[in-house]
Amino acid sequence: DTGVSQDPRHKITKRGQNVTFRCDPISEHNRLYWYRQTLGQGPEFLTYFQNEAQLEKSRLLSDRFSAERPKGSFSTLEIQRTEQGDSAMYLCASSTRGKGQGLSYEQYFGPGTRLTVT
């Protein structure tokens, strides 16, 4: 059973450039989440997919951020016109369907993509 994979693991880009990250979830997981983590903080939720449908998007996610999961398998997160404040670890997680009303199954994280905007 392979875990969640993310690519690239590290990305250095100049301010104003666009970047795209990819996440491949655990194969039987239909839910996929993106989080962002900065130093000394816990991960912050960005967006979540169930199959190919994007069901929730954080207010933290500005118009420069977009995520897709076109066939309900892998997902991409794109950041346009990057800013220095976008420097962070971008984490992808996946889980199976919810256990029931108000309950969540465990989410398993990939290794993350560390973005540095210079």
Add this chain to the structure above:
Amino acid sequence: QKEVEQNSGPLSVPEGAIASLNCTYSDRVSQSFFWYRQYSGKSPELIMSIYSNGDKEDGRFTAQLNKASQYVSLLIRDSQPSDSATYLCAVNLGGYNKLIFGAGTRLAVHP
């Protein structure tokens, strides 16, 4: 008030001792609670989940949940230097699928 609060630490314990990590949360509707371990420069690793009041044990780890007090804790018995990491508490506030994380407690286990 933060939605999920943890003491940032560092919590320093000697090898072989019990480490006790605490977490409080703001929303009574929350029903799913998780503990993750994160080594420096790595991604979070799930170590425990708990959904019902009481204790849940898994090896050297015990999670404790008290929904009335909106409190969840993690006990690590026989602490080892390899347990030195940041421990993140995560809650599905409001019963939603997304997780809200605390800022983490840094644990240092010294020989």
